[in-house]
Amino acid sequence: xxxxxxxxxxxxxxxxxxxxxxxxxxxxxxxxxxxxxxxxxxxxxxxxxxxxxxxxxxxxxxxxxxxxxxxxxxxxxxxxxxxxxxxxxxxxxxxxxxxxxxxxxxxxxxxxxxxxxxxxxxxxxxxxxxxxxxxxxxxxxxxxxxxxxxxxxxxxxxxxxxxxxxxxxxxxxxxxxxxxxxxxxxxxxxxxxxxxxxxxxxxxxxxxxxxxxxxxxxxxxxxxxxxxx
Amino acid sequence: xxxxxxxxxxxxxxxxxxxxxxxxxxxxxxxxxxxxxxxxxxxxxxxxxxxxxxxxxxxxxxxxxxxxxxxxxxxxxxxxxxxxxxxxxxxxxxxxxxxxxxxxxxxxxxxxxxxxxxxxxxxxxxxxxxxxxxxxxxxxxxxxxxxxxxxxxxxxxxxxxxxxxxxxxxxxxxxxxxxxxxxxxxxxxxxxxxxxxxxxxxxxxxxxxxxxxxxxxxxxxxxxxxxxx
Numbered sequence: 001x002x003x004x005x006x007x008x009x010x011x012x013x014x015x016x017x018x019x020x021x022x023x024x025x026x027x028x029x030x031x032x033x034x035x036x037x038x039x040x041x042x043x044x045x046x047x048x049x050x051x052x053x054x055x056x057x058x059x060x061x062x063x064x065x066x067x068x069x070x071x072x073x074x075x076x077x078x079x080x081x082x083x084x085x086x087x088x089x090x091x092x093x094x095x096x097x098x099x100x101x102x103x104x105x106x107x108x109x110x111x112x113x114x115x116x117x118x119x120x121x122x123x124x125x126x127x128x129x130x131x132x133x134x135x136x137x138x139x140x141x142x143x144x145x146x147x148x149x150x151x152x153x154x155x156x157x158x159x160x161x162x163x164x165x166x167x168x169x170x171x172x173x174x175x176x177x178x179x180x181x182x183x184x185x186x187x188x189x190x191x192x193x194x195x196x197x198x199x200x201x202x203x204x205x206x207x208x209x210x211x212x213x214x215x216x217x218x219x220x221x222x223x224x225x226x227x228x229x
Numbered sequence: 230x231x232x233x234x235x236x237x238x239x240x241x242x243x244x245x246x247x248x249x250x251x252x253x254x255x256x257x258x259x260x261x262x263x264x265x266x267x268x269x270x271x272x273x274x275x276x277x278x279x280x281x282x283x284x285x286x287x288x289x290x291x292x293x294x295x296x297x298x299x300x301x302x303x304x305x306x307x308x309x310x311x312x313x314x315x316x317x318x319x320x321x322x323x324x325x326x327x328x329x330x331x332x333x334x335x336x337x338x339x340x341x342x343x344x345x346x347x348x349x350x351x352x353x354x355x356x357x358x359x360x361x362x363x364x365x366x367x368x369x370x371x372x373x374x375x376x377x378x379x380x381x382x383x384x385x386x387x388x389x390x391x392x393x394x395x396x397x398x399x400x401x402x403x404x405x406x407x408x409x410x411x412x413x414x415x416x417x418x419x420x421x422x423x424x425x426x427x428x429x430x431x432x433x434x435x436x437x438x439x440x441x442x443x444x445x446x447x448x449x450x451x452x453x454x455x456x457x458x
Contacts, residue, residue: 064306071300077293081313088314167410171403177396184410188417 005070012062012083013138019055019090020134022048024127026097027193031123034104034186035116042101052094059087075207082203086137089196093130096189096196103182103189113169113179119186122158125151126190129197136201142208148201155194162187234299241291241312242367248284248319249363251277253356255326256422260352263333263415264345271330281323288316304436311432315366318425322359325418325425332411332418342398342408348415351387354380355419358426365430371437377430384423391416 026048033041063084066072072080107113129148136145166180255277262270292313295301301309336342358377365374395409 060310064310067296067310068302068306073297077297081289081293081296081310084310085314085317088317167406170399170406174400174403177399177406181396181410181413 005066005072005076008062008066008070009076009079012059012066012080015055015059015062016083016086016090017134017138019052019059019087020130022052022055023090023093023097024130026052026094027100027123027127027130027190030097030100030104031120033101034107035120037108037112039105039108042105045097045101049094049098052091056087056091060084078207082207085203086200089199093193093196096193100186100189103185107179107182110179113176113183116183118158118162118165119183119190122155122162122187122190125155125158126193126197129155129194130200133197133200133204136204140204140208142205145201145204145208149198152194152198155191159187159191234295234301234305237291237295237299238305238308241288241295241309244284244288244291245312245315245319246363246367248281248288248316249359251281251284252319252322252326253359255281255323256329256352256356256359256419259326259329259333260349262330263336264349266337266341268334268337271334274326274330278323278327281320285316285320289313307436311436314432315429318428322422322425325422329415329418332414336408336411339408342405342412345412347387347391347394348412348419351384351391351416351419354384354387355422355426358384358423359429362426362429362433365433369433369437371434374430374433374437378427381423381427384420388416388420 026045029041029045029048033039033045063080067077067080070076129151132144132148132151135141136148163184166184169176170180255274258270258274258277262268262274292309296306296309299305358380361373361377361380364370365377392413395413398405399409
C-alpha cells in the first residue's frame with residue numbers, strides 16, 4: 001500500500017514535468033513564430049494548449065482523489081497541494097504563449113519594425129527560469145529555487161530596456177506605435193512567464209524549508225526604487 | 230466534533246470574504262488615486278497588501294491543517310482546496326492594485342492627458358465581478374457565477390475601447406505616448422483583476438456542479454475573432 005502511494009506520487013511528478021515541457025515548448029514556438037515571422041506555427045501552439053488544459057484538469061482530479069483515498073499528512077499533503085498549484089502556474093504559462101501568438105499575429109500584418117534581439121534573449125531567460133523551477137521541484141532543491149528568484153531581476157531589466165528602446169521608436173515615428181506596442185505587450189507576456197516561474201520557485205522553497213518566502217520576495221521588490229511601468 | 234468542523238469551515242469562509250473585501254478596497258483606492266490625482270493614497274494600498282499577503286499565508290496553513298486533522302472527503306475536501314486557490318486569486322488581485330498605484334505614480338509626474346471616463350467604469354465592472362464572485366462562492370450559486378463569465382466580455386470591450394482611444398492620442402501627438410502607455414497598462418491591470426474574478430467564478434461552478442468549465446470558457450474565447458492586443 002505504502003509502495004503504491006509512492007508510485008502515485010512519482011506519476012504525479014512525471015505528469016507535472018511533462019506539462020512543464022509542453023509549456024516550455026509553447027513559449028519556444030511562439031517566440032520562433034515572432035522571430036521568423038511564421039504565423040503558421042500558431043495552430044500547433046493552440047493544439048498544445050488544449051493538451052496542457054486537459055493535464056491541468058487531470059492533475060486536480062488526481063490530487064483530490066489521492067488526498068481522499070490516502071489521507072496523507074504533513075510533507076505528502078503539502079506536496080500534493082503544491083502539485084495542484086504548480087499545475088495552475090504551468091497552465092497560466094501556456095496562456096501566455098497563446099497571448100504571444102495573438103500579439104505576434106498583429107505584428108505579422110505589418111513590415112518588420114526592427115531586428116529582434118532583446119526579446120529572444122528575454123524569452124530564453126524566462127524559459128530557463130521555468131525549466132530550473134521544475135528541476136528544483138523534482139530534486140527538491142531550494143538552493144536552485146533561490147537562484148531563480150535572482151534571475152527574475154534579469155528578466156525585469158530586459159523588460160525595462162525593451163520598453164525604453166521602443167519608446168524612442170514611437171516618439172520619433174508615430175507610424176511605429178502599433179507595432180512597438182505589440183512588442184511591448186509580448187515583453188509583458190514574457191515577464192508574466194517569469195513571474196509564474198518565480199511562483200513555482202517560491203513554492204519549492206516553501207515546501208523544502210517549511211518557511212514562507214512567497215511574500216518576502218515581493219516586499220523586497222516594493223522597497224526597490226520605482227522602474228518604468 | 231462534526232459541529233466543530235462546520236465552524237472551522239465557516240471561519241475559513243469568513244476569512245476569505247474579509248480578504249476579498251480588502252482586495253476590493255485596494256482596487257477602489259488605487260483607481261481613486263488615479264482619478265483624483267492623489268498619490269498620497271498609495272501607502273494605504275501597500276499597507277493593505279501586507280494584510281492580504283498575511284491572510285494568504287494564514288489561509289494556506291488553515292487549509293493544510295484542516296485537511297490533515299479532519300481528513301475530509303468529497304465536497305468538503307474540494308471546498309478546502311478551492312479555498313486555497315481562491316486565496317491565491319485574491320492575493321493576485323491585490324498585486325494588481327499595487328501595479329495600478331505604480332503606474333499611477335508615473336502618470337502623476339505629468340499633467341493630465343485627458344479626463345478619465347472609461348477606466349473608472351472598467352474598474353467598477355471589474356470590482357463588481359470580484360464582489361459577485363465572492364457572493365457566488367459564499368452562497369454556492371453557480372447561476373451568479375455564470376453571469377460573471379458573461380461580464381468578463383464587458384471588461385474586455387472596455388479594454389479594447391481604451392486602447393483604441395489612446396492610440397489616437399499617441400498617433401497625433403508623440404508627447405502623449407508615455408502617459409497613454411501608463412493608462413493602457415492600468416487598463417491591463419484591471420483586465421487581470423477581471424480574469425482573476427473569472428477564475429473564482431469558474432471554481433464556484435466547478436465546485437457546485439462537479440463539471441470543469443475552467444477551460445471551456447477560454448476555448449470559446451480563442452474561437453472568437455481577434456481583437457486588438
